[in-house]
Amino acid sequence: xxxxxxxxxxxxxxxxxxxxxxxxxxxxxxxxxxxxxxxxxxxxxxxxxxxxxxxxxxxxxxxxxxxxxxxxxxxxxxxxxxxxxxxxxxxxxxxxxxxxxxxxxxxxxxxxxxxxxxxxxxxxxxxxxxxxxxxxxxxxxxxxxxxxxxxxxxxxxxxxxxxxxxxxxxxxxxxxxxxxxxxxxxxxxxxxxxxxxxxxxxxxxxxxxxxxxxxxxxxxxxxxxxxxxxxxxxxxxxxxxxxxxxxxxxxxxxxxxxxxxxxxxxxxxxxxx
Numbered sequence: 001x002x003x004x005x006x007x008x009x010x011x012x013x014x015x016x017x018x019x020x021x022x023x024x025x026x027x028x029x030x031x032x033x034x035x036x037x038x039x040x041x042x043x044x045x046x047x048x049x050x051x052x053x054x055x056x057x058x059x060x061x062x063x064x065x066x067x068x069x070x071x072x073x074x075x076x077x078x079x080x081x082x083x084x085x086x087x088x089x090x091x092x093x094x095x096x097x098x099x100x101x102x103x104x105x106x107x108x109x110x111x112x113x114x115x116x117x118x119x120x121x122x123x124x125x126x127x128x129x130x131x132x133x134x135x136x137x138x139x140x141x142x143x144x145x146x147x148x149x150x151x152x153x154x155x156x157x158x159x160x161x162x163x164x165x166x167x168x169x170x171x172x173x174x175x176x177x178x179x180x181x182x183x184x185x186x187x188x189x190x191x192x193x194x195x196x197x198x199x200x201x202x203x204x205x206x207x208x209x210x211x212x213x214x215x216x217x218x219x220x221x222x223x224x225x226x227x228x229x230x231x232x233x234x235x236x237x238x239x240x241x242x243x244x245x246x247x248x249x250x251x252x253x254x255x256x257x258x259x260x261x262x263x264x265x266x267x268x269x270x271x272x273x
Contacts, residue, residue: 001144001147001169002144002169002171003144004142004143004144004171005071005072005143005144005145006071006072006073006074006142006143006199007070007071007072037063037066037067040062040063040066040067040068041060041061041062041063042060042061042062042063042076043058043059043060043061044058044059044060044061044077044120044122045057045058046058046059046082046085046122046126048085048086048089048126048130049089050089050092050130055126055129055130057122057125057126057129057157058156058157059077059120059121059122059125059153059157060120060149060152060153060156061075061076061077061119061120061149061153062075062076063076064076064077064078068145071145072143072145072146073119073143073196073199074117074118074119074120074141074143074145074146074149074150075119075120075145075146075149076119076120077119077120077122078119078195078196078226078228079196079226079258079260080195080196080224080225080226080260080262081119081122081123081195081196081224082122083195083224083226083253083254083255083260083262084123084193084194084195084222084223084224084253084262085122085123085126086253087222087224087251087253087262088123088126088127088130088193088222089126089130090253092130092131096220096264096266097191097220097222098111099111099113099127099130099131099132099135100131100132100134100135101130101131101132110134110135110136110163111131111134111135111136111190111191112135112136112138112187112188112189112190112191113127113128113131113135113136113137113138113189113190113191113192113193114137114138114140114189114191114192114193114214115127115137115138115139115140115192115193115194116140116170116172116192116193116194116197116207116210117140117141117142117194117195117196117197118139118140118141118146118150118167119141119146119150119196120146120149120150120153121139121150121153121154121157121167123193123194123195124137124138124139124154124165124193125139125153125154125157125158125165127191127193128154128158128159128162128163128165129157129159129162131162131163132162132163133161133162133163134163135162135163136163136164136165137163137164137165137166138165138166138167138168138184138189139154139165139166139167139168140167140168140169140170140180141167141169141170142169142170142171142172144169147167147169150167151167154167168180168183170210172203172206172207172209172210173206173209173210174206174209174210174212174213176210177209177210177213177214178213180214181213181214188214188215188216188219189214189215189216189219190216190218190219190220191219191220191221191222192211192214192215192219192220192221192222193221193222193223194221194222194223194224195223195224195225195226196224196225196226196228197223198225198230198232198234198237199228199230199232200230200231200232201231201232201236204232204236204237204240205240207237207240208240208241208243208244208246209244211244211246211265212244212245215267217267217270218266218267218270219266219267220264220265220266221246221264221265221266222251222262222263222264222265223237223262223263223265224253224260224261224262225237225260225261225262225263226258226259226260226261227259227260234261234263238263241265245267245268246265246266246267246268247265247266247267247268247270248263248264248265249263249264250262250263251263251264
């Protein structure tokens with residue numbers, strides 16, 4: 001994997017200063033920081049009711065307030081991911097998504113599902129667990145610090161009776177996405193999922209470049225966004241989607257009171273049923 005962490009995007013102007021500060025802190029602190037959490041790790045448990053079964057997922061990561069999250073936001077769980085999970089469970093049999101779970105499902109060939117900015121892997125793992133064995137899931141993250149945790153969580157939670165699931169590094173942008181597509185034997189994705197991925201204006205253009213390269217012409221992109229203390233609003237993302245050639249629709253899973261928005265995106269010109 002290429003060495004890359006998302007703090008280079010979130011705090012680009014602070015990189016040199018942060019490096020200097022870290023070097024000074026190491027000199028000043030000595031062998032132990034008495035204010036540092038002795039155990040910043042956290043285990044996250046989730047249960048999802050799917051028909052008559054309960055899908056249980058357990059993920060290992062870090063507490064949201066830990067120092068590790070300052071460098072790599074993908075090492076914890078953010079709230080929009082659970083909203084996207086509930087969307088997947090509820091709409092898994094819809095024609096646009098169709099994870100092949102109904103006997104009458106129209107999905108005959110394998111369906112390819114991609115998660116962007118997967119972090120600890122909750123959304124992609126759930127998609128893998130509830131989809132038919134005909135579906136293939138690829139979880140991606142650009143952050144090299146998050147990827148080992150993502151792979152470990154997938155290994156711990158995957159179902160050998162289900163379809164193929166894999167983890168890959170994907171740094172957004174047209175050129176890197178084309179390279180990624182080559183590694184995927186030029187097979188694009190029917191469904192792309194993402195949650196809590198928008199935290200800086202500079203990622204909006206490369207995000208849509210990535211979607212344009214990797215989404216099938218009849219594909220579906222579902223994104224969950226939660227308001228945070230970041231310098232970007234959902235309106236900027238939606239405007240960029242329109243400019244990139246996509247139409248969008250807000251889903252009933254949105255919760256405006258809690259600042260969470262769920263949207264579906266499809267290429268303009270696609271006929272909706």
